[in-house]
Amino acid sequence: PITGLGWYAGQLVADIFPVIGVLAMTVFLFTPEWRLSLIGLLLLVVFACWVHLSDLLILPLVFVSVVVAQRLIGRAIPIRRGMGVGLSLLLAWAALPVANKAVSGEAHISRYSHVFMMSRLVETGMLKTWLDEHCDTDPARLCYYKDDLPRTNKAFMWGGESPLALEGGGRKVKEEYDRIIRATWTEPKYIGMHILGSLRSTAELLGLWRIADELEGQFYRMDYSAPYGSINSFVPEAMPAYLGSAQNTGAGTLGLRYLDRAYQLVLAISLLTMVILLIRSASRKASAIALMVGGSTMLWGAWVCASLSTVDSRFMGRTAWMLPVMVALLIWKGQQERPTRNNNSVIPERG
Incomplete structure (x- = not known):
């Protein structure tokens, strides 16, 4: 039967690139002798940043950490090597809008970053708090949904009955979402909530040592998951077999x-x-x-x-x-x- 395994495998393809980018940086920084082939490592760093946008932040942060650690132990990284990595990271940021414009006709780094950030506010409960405090004086379309917000970021982003879907999708809500997100970063109360939420979530994620969740979990049974939506739209006759598969916990589990x-x-x-x-x-x-x-x-x-x-x-x-x-x-x-x-x-x- 059809399962969500293809979708899961597609995610893993992009997920390997943070480490690929870090390894490319590391080999470039610490290879003693210069070789022309090292330039390929810098191109790989740029490519890794483009494969998954989180790498635009992860790779520079790892780079700075390594440089600082080297200084602390009295071993400075050669200036030319450090400049090479630094320039490749700057190139990744600067050239991405150009590359996106060439492909889609619109220059941007992330077209839907406001959706991801808003889903984060939903999941932490910050959006509900903000709407409760501001809807009387600063009405927004989201105020109509403040008592019926989804509980998870996946439900918010992909659910057919979520405020995002009901309001027409990411492009139509961009102005309002950006305004609310900026507002949460201008009030001390919400800045503190951002910081505490970030620390709490980071600690939780660092302790989340599991790799079989999407092979045995319930997500693919939800009508807002990508595999469910695609199968239901294009091959609805396969839905019973899909929901009955072991991967989707319809017939036990895969163990x-x-x-x-x-x-x-x-x-x-x-x-x-x-x-x-x-x-x-x-x-x-x-x-x-x-x-x-x-x-x-x-x-x-x-x-x-x-x-x-x-x-x-x-x-x-x-x-x-x-x-x-x-x-x-x-x-x-x-x-x-x-x-x-x-x-x-x-x-x-x-x-």
Whole structure:
């Protein structure tokens, strides 16, 4: 039967690029000798930023973290290497509107950023609070829905009965949404709510060690999910089989929660090994930088996604594998640097 697996796989294709971009930056910064092929790494950084817009924030934040960490341990990054990465990140921001204009005829970085930000306000409850306080003096179309707002960002963005859909979609509500979003950043009360909500959501996401949610969850059964909507519109005769599939929990489950346990075990071992490496490693400074790359990728990835979108296990999983990779590389490097025993001892000849 038709399932939501294709949609899920399509999301994962974009999700690998934050780490690809970070690895490209890292190799460029720390490769000792110059090679012309290194320019390809900078182009890969730009491409990674364009594949998923969160990377426009994640990659610069990781870059700054690595530069600061290098300074703190007394190892400055070569100026030309740092400038190369910095210019590639600036190019990603500056050239994206040009690329979008060439494709769609409209210059923009994100055409629907206001929708994502508003869905974030919905999920945290901030929008309901703001509307309760301002609708009497500052009426908005959203005031008609303030007592019936969706509870999740997915329901707000994709639900057929959400205020967004009922008002005609993202383009028609842009002016009002932008005005409300700006207003929440001008009042101290709401600035505090933004900050606390960001910290709370980031901490929640950092502890969300699961990778099987979309393989066994209920989301694809919801009428506002993309697979449900597409199947219902184009092949409605396949809906019974779709809803009855194990992936959509219509016939039990796929029994894939063991993947979560394996994932949790790998992350726990990686964190423990990271601490041991920082305490016992002879090359502690090199270990610290490698672990800074892995750790900051996880941290900034969680902060950006949790603060600007939603708390979703997928957002943690897409960067979490960076830490085990760095730990494994450090262990391998340590094994390679161990002095080998000299087994070619000279046995004195008998006279």
